[in-house]
Amino acid sequence: MSSIKEKFNQISPSEFFYSNRDLAGFSNPTRSLYTAVREFVENALDACDQKGILPDVHLTIKAVDPDKSDPKPYILTVKDNGPGIDAEHIPLAFGTVLYGSKFGLKQARGMFGLGATMAILYGQITTNKPVIVKSSSDAKIQNQFEILLDIQKNKPVIVKHITKEVAKKGLSVSICLEGDYSKAGNKIRDYVYETSLITPYASITFDDPKGQKFSHPRFVKNIPAPPTIIKPHPHGIDVERIRRMIVESQFEIPTIDDAMIEKVRKDLGLSKKNLSFTSIMDKAKKKWKNLPRQVRVVIALMSFLKMDFEKLNKIRIEDIDMPNKKLFYWDFGDSQSKSMDMDPESQYYKQLTNTVQGEPLTTFLTKRFQRVGPTTAVKFAEFAKLKPEKRMGTLTNQELVNLSDSLQKFDDFMAPDSSCLAPLGAEPLEKGIKKFFNPDFVAVVQRPASAYSGFPFIIEMGIAYGGDIKTGGPHVYRYANRIPLLYDEGSDVVIKVVNDTDWGRYKVKGEPPFIIVSHICSTRIPYKTAGKENVADRQEIERELRLALQFLSRKLSSFMSKRGQAEAAKKRANLYAKYIPMIAEFCTELAGKKKEPNYKKMLETEIETETKKAVKEEKEIGNK
Amino acid sequence: MATSKAKKDSKSKARSKKADDKQKNILEMLKSHGAKIYDDLDNGQFPKFSIPSRSVSNIVYDKKLRQYILGNNAALRSSRNSAQLRSFTQLMWLAFFANRLTNEKKSSTLRDVYYSSQAFAVEFEDQSESDNIIVDLEAVTSKPREDFHIFPEERSSIFGDLNIEYTIPGYEGKTMNLANHPDGYSIGPSLTTAELVDTSAEIVIAIEKGGLFTRFVEEQVDKKFKSIIINTGGQAPRSTRTLLKRLHDEMKLPVIVLTDGDVYGEHIAMVIKSGSANAAHLRELTVPDAKWVGVWATDIEKYKLPTIPMTESDIKRCYDLQKDPRYQDGIWKKELDVFLRLKRKAELEAFSKYGLTNITDKYLPQKLELAKSL
Numbered sequence: 001m002s003s004i005k006e007k008f009n010q011i012s013p014s015e016f017f018y019s020n021r022d023l024a025g026f027s028n029p030t031r032s033l034y035t036a037v038r039e040f041v042e043n044a045l046d047a048c049d050q051k052g053i054l055p056d057v058h059l060t061i062k063a064v065d066p067d068k069s070d071p072k073p074y075i076l077t078v079k080d081n082g083p084g085i086d087a088e089h090i091p092l093a094f095g096t097v098l099y100g101s102k103f104g105l106k107q108a109r110g111m112f113g114l115g116a117t118m119a120i121l122y123g124q125i126t127t128n129k130p131v132i133v134k135s136s137s138d139a140k141i142q143n144q145f146e147i148l149l150d151i152q153k154n155k156p157v158i159v160k161h162i163t164k165e166v167a168k169k170g171l172s173v174s175i176c177l178e179g180d181y182s183k184a185g186n187k188i189r190d191y192v193y194e195t196s197l198i199t200p201y202a203s204i205t206f207d208d209p210k211g212q213k214f215s216h217p218r219f220v221k222n223i224p225a226p227p228t229i230i231k232p233h234p235h236g237i238d239v240e241r242i243r244r245m246i247v248e249s250q251f252e253i254p255t256i257d258d259a260m261i262e263k264v265r266k267d268l269g270l271s272k273k274n275l276s277f278t279s280i281m282d283k284a285k286k287k288w289k290n291l292p293r294q295v296r297v298v299i300a301l302m303s304f305l306k307m308d309f310e311k312l313n314k315i316r317i318e319d320i321d322m323p324n325k326k327l328f329y330w331d332f333g334d335s336q337s338k339s340m341d342m343d344p345e346s347q348y349y350k351q352l353t354n355t356v357q358g359e360p361l362t363t364f365l366t367k368r369f370q371r372v373g374p375t376t377a378v379k380f381a382e383f384a385k386l387k388p389e390k391r392m393g394t395l396t397n398q399e400l401v402n403l404s405d406s407l408q409k410f411d412d413f414m415a416p417d418s419s420c421l422a423p424l425g426a427e428p429l430e431k432g433i434k435k436f437f438n439p440d441f442v443a444v445v446q447r448p449a450s451a452y453s454g455f456p457f458i459i460e461m462g463i464a465y466g467g468d469i470k471t472g473g474p475h476v477y478r479y480a481n482r483i484p485l486l487y488d489e490g491s492d493v494v495i496k497v498v499n500d501t502d503w504g505r506y507k508v509k510g511e512p513p514f515i516i517v518s519h520i521c522s523t524r525i526p527y528k529t530a531g532k533e534n535v536a537d538r539q540e541i542e543r544e545l546r547l548a549l550q551f552l553s554r555k556l557s558s559f560m561s562k563r564g565q566a567e568a569a570k571k572r573a574n575l576y577a578k579y580i581p582m583i584a585e586f587c588t589e590l591a592g593k594k595k596e597p598n599y600k601k602m603l604e605t606e607i608e609t610e611t612k613k614a615v616k617e618e619k620e621i622g623n624k
Numbered sequence: 625m626a627t628s629k630a631k632k633d634s635k636s637k638a639r640s641k642k643a644d645d646k647q648k649n650i651l652e653m654l655k656s657h658g659a660k661i662y663d664d665l666d667n668g669q670f671p672k673f674s675i676p677s678r679s680v681s682n683i684v685y686d687k688k689l690r691q692y693i694l695g696n697n698a699a700l701r702s703s704r705n706s707a708q709l710r711s712f713t714q715l716m717w718l719a720f721f722a723n724r725l726t727n728e729k730k731s732s733t734l735r736d737v738y739y740s741s742q743a744f745a746v747e748f749e750d751q752s753e754s755d756n757i758i759v760d761l762e763a764v765t766s767k768p769r770e771d772f773h774i775f776p777e778e779r780s781s782i783f784g785d786l787n788i789e790y791t792i793p794g795y796e797g798k799t800m801n802l803a804n805h806p807d808g809y810s811i812g813p814s815l816t817t818a819e820l821v822d823t824s825a826e827i828v829i830a831i832e833k834g835g836l837f838t839r840f841v842e843e844q845v846d847k848k849f850k851s852i853i854i855n856t857g858g859q860a861p862r863s864t865r866t867l868l869k870r871l872h873d874e875m876k877l878p879v880i881v882l883t884d885g886d887v888y889g890e891h892i893a894m895v896i897k898s899g900s901a902n903a904a905h906l907r908e909l910t911v912p913d914a915k916w917v918g919v920w921a922t923d924i925e926k927y928k929l930p931t932i933p934m935t936e937s938d939i940k941r942c943y944d945l946q947k948d949p950r951y952q953d954g955i956w957k958k959e960l961d962v963f964l965r966l967k968r969k970a971e972l973e974a975f976s977k978y979g980l981t982n983i984t985d986k987y988l989p990q991k992l993e994l995a996k997s998l
Binding site for chain 2: 598
């Protein structure tokens with residue numbers, strides 16, 4: 001057999017996303033235009049939310065050559081009044097993939113700002129035009145960049161950079177990309193419309209390529225409380241995440257060079273004097289509490305080596321073997337490796353253990369996870385069959401996997417902290433629904449926070465009936481973290497829950513004029529695909545959705561029965577008016593009479609009574 | 625001669641008066657119902673009336689009458705109840721329409737009624753809704769719809785030496801002998817309302833199938849056995865059952881029934897004899913003395929008839945009928961049990977195995993003889 005050697009190349013993130021752009025929603029000109037709009041609008045809204053600014057977002061799509069037929073190049077511009085981005089970050093933020101400020105654990109529309117870079121990348125691939133970024137973060141100077149992406153190196157190439165004086169903060173991003181507005185237009189307009197429903201505190205305008213203007217002014221003046229960044233919940237992490245957290249918790253053994261020795265001397269206040277080993281130790285003991293960790297480690301090492309600064313200068317630490325309590329070092333003077341026993345009773349031994357082996361399990365849990373106290377941590381250690389004082393750095397691979405499994409399975413952790421969530425709130429949601437649909441009936445509910453796999457979530461839901469709502473309902477408006485979800489609704493968990501509902505039970509029949517607005521807020525929405533269009537049916541989420549929908553449906557049901565009574569009264573009045581005269585006509589001939597019976601007065605009284613009933617019921621509905 | 629003619633005339637007059645009286649009674653009854661409704665309205669009240677309940681729980685078998693009848697449960701129909709208002713109006717219209725039909729001596733079909741309603745802006749969803757209202761009128765008045773000149777589509781026929789005298793407009797006083805046309809006469813409104821004058825026949829043979837009816841006419845069964853032959857065309861329509869009853873009651877003729885040798889045939893005979901649960905609200909449709917002479921389940925074995933297997937629905941029907949009080953004894957129970965044992969059935973035509981005229985030459989005479997002892 002001939003030997004064919006495979007070539008292994010590292011590819012840059014840009015290259016990876018270039019070849020997998022379908023995953024991120026850039027599969028064709030229609031979808032790509034829509035996804036690009038989404039990414040930029042969402043970034044603008046996120047930026048404003050984070051700084052508590054009431055967002056003004058302007059979206060413009062213009063055809064480069066209006067006479068060409070679709071698909072064709074479009075210029076997409078999104079301008080906001082957010083905090084802007086400092087000039088030095090702009091090239092990296094817009095010219096590399098996986099560079100962003102959104103890596104913390106809290107609710108945001110996007111996770112990493114990845115989508116925007118993808119849009120830029122897609123624009124560059126299809127039109128070979130740079131992204132134009134105009135940003136002012138101080139309301140004085142605006143930096144204007146034209147940037148291309150070096151795909152292979154994942155590096156920005158600045159084509160042009162100028163500055164200008166301005167009076168307002170904000171960011172404007174403009175890309176040229178191939179799109180198909182004739183097909184994507186509907187979705188984009190829906191997207192803007194639905195976004196303004198779930199973001200009532202934002203003003204959003206949209207100038208479309210055909211010269212139409214869509215304006216959605218804000219109708220709520222208060223921005224919802226911004227979410228806080230929090231530590232992870234034990235249920236929400238995996239082995240890789242734990243490994244990284246352990247690395248973060250460990251400290252390297254400092255290199256003992258001249259600079260380090262100088263730092264130790266300075267921190268001990270000995271810069272001028274040359275003290276003996278014992279005096280140094282005495283001094284260190286007194287100052288211990290104020291010493292930084294690195295200095296403490298050096299002191300600890302010195303305590304076992306029994307060396308002063310001069311001697312210390314002539315060796316290099318080779319290894320610290322905690323299990324065997326031995327310290328290995330290279331003596332430059334003698335040119336050989338030497339070892340030294342360490343006394344495990346010494347307080348300095350503990351210091352070294354901490355450094356080399358990381359924190360004990362219980363400290364690791366309480367310090368690095370949300371809502372884990374010392375008692376729970378000890379209980380967990382027992383559950384995971386690990387010693388509470390077990391050093392994180394000494395865990396074997398198998399123990400790590402076991403730890404990760406146990407973290408998932410241990411039920412006594414408190415529910416995840418929901419302070420990282422930013423639901424819209426029942427009141428603004430109701431206001432939005434009323435403004436958009438002018439319904440006869442509306443009810444909203446915000447469920448208490450719940451969690452799936454360690455990720456907290458909150459369901460907000462609204463239901464409305466009648467008014468300007470089109471028939472053929474229920475029409476479902478799905479949102480996740482204030483993003484409208486427009487594609488792939490067939491496999492979405494919200495749709496599943498709605499479809500499972502027997503509306504007849506709630507007195508909703510036929511083709512009702514009826515909408516449901518569902519908003520899922522979470523630090524991580526369990527999307528089924530990277531395109532962020534449908535939410536997977538996690539059991540916990542499904543349950544909360546069901547409870548919310550049942551609560552609202554019951555309210556709708558009582559509205560419907562009131563309305564039904566009013567309608568029935570009206571209907572009765574109509575039936576009497578229609579049929580009684582017919583009965584009178586037929587029985588007159590049947591009875592062989594000439595004149596019809598005197599029934600008109602009775603009929604009038606009856607119709608009047610029924611009409612009054614109908615008016616009364618309708619009033620009650622109106623008062624609710 | 626003159627006296628005989630005069631006698632005939634006076635007889636005819638008497639008959640015609642009888643028909644007139646019947647019509648008068650119907651009209652009087654309708655009028656009294658109408659007057660009640662009229663008075664209610666005139667007094668500023670929502671009119672209402674009561675109607676015997678036709679629900680299954682109210683249908684009981686009357687052993688003395690030997691038929692199903694309605695029990696004592698009745699429902700109140702009120703025009704104040706918006707759910708009933710529509711059907712109330714429909715029934716009111718139907719009474720009004722029946723009144724006109726009877727007055728003008730015009731006949732109509734179930735389908736006619738459905739379409740006629742539209743001229744008066746009375747809505748029926750479909751014909752089955754209007755059919756149902758017609759049954760309501762029957763139940764309220766205890767009269768079959770034929771009395772109101774509403775007839776089903778006719779599909780049964782009659783042949784034999786029977787003189788009748790028409791009472792329908794344009795034919796009043798005209799007579800006819802029903803042996804004049806070998807295809808038989810269809811039993812429609814004119815025949816149902818005609819007076820039965822005289823007959824030389826001594827028995828009525830009701831037969832389930834048109835094919836056999838034709839064979840019987842060809843083989844001159846009417847002459848050979850002094851009989852009137854009636855083709856019921858499957859389950860006998862109500863006008864045919866009325867005619868059978870009149871032949872029995874007015875002409876004093878015994879009635880025998882000849883059907884296919886299966887459970888449905890057996891029940892065709894039973895319905896002629898004692899009515900159906902569907903018509904439990906009516907009492908003038910049965911011939912309690914009618915006799916089913918074949919084809920019996922036991923005949924299948926006795927005459928070694930070619931058979932076909934029973935279907936699942938045949939078998940299910942057997943079990944259903946076993947619960948019917950009329951099938952608890954005698955020949956009815958016995959034959960049903962044999963059908964269930966054989967799980968096979970035979971048609972009337974099966975006798976053709978022994979030659980086309982075997983049924984009239986051999987089988988029928990034996991059965992007629994047997995009928996005397998039943």
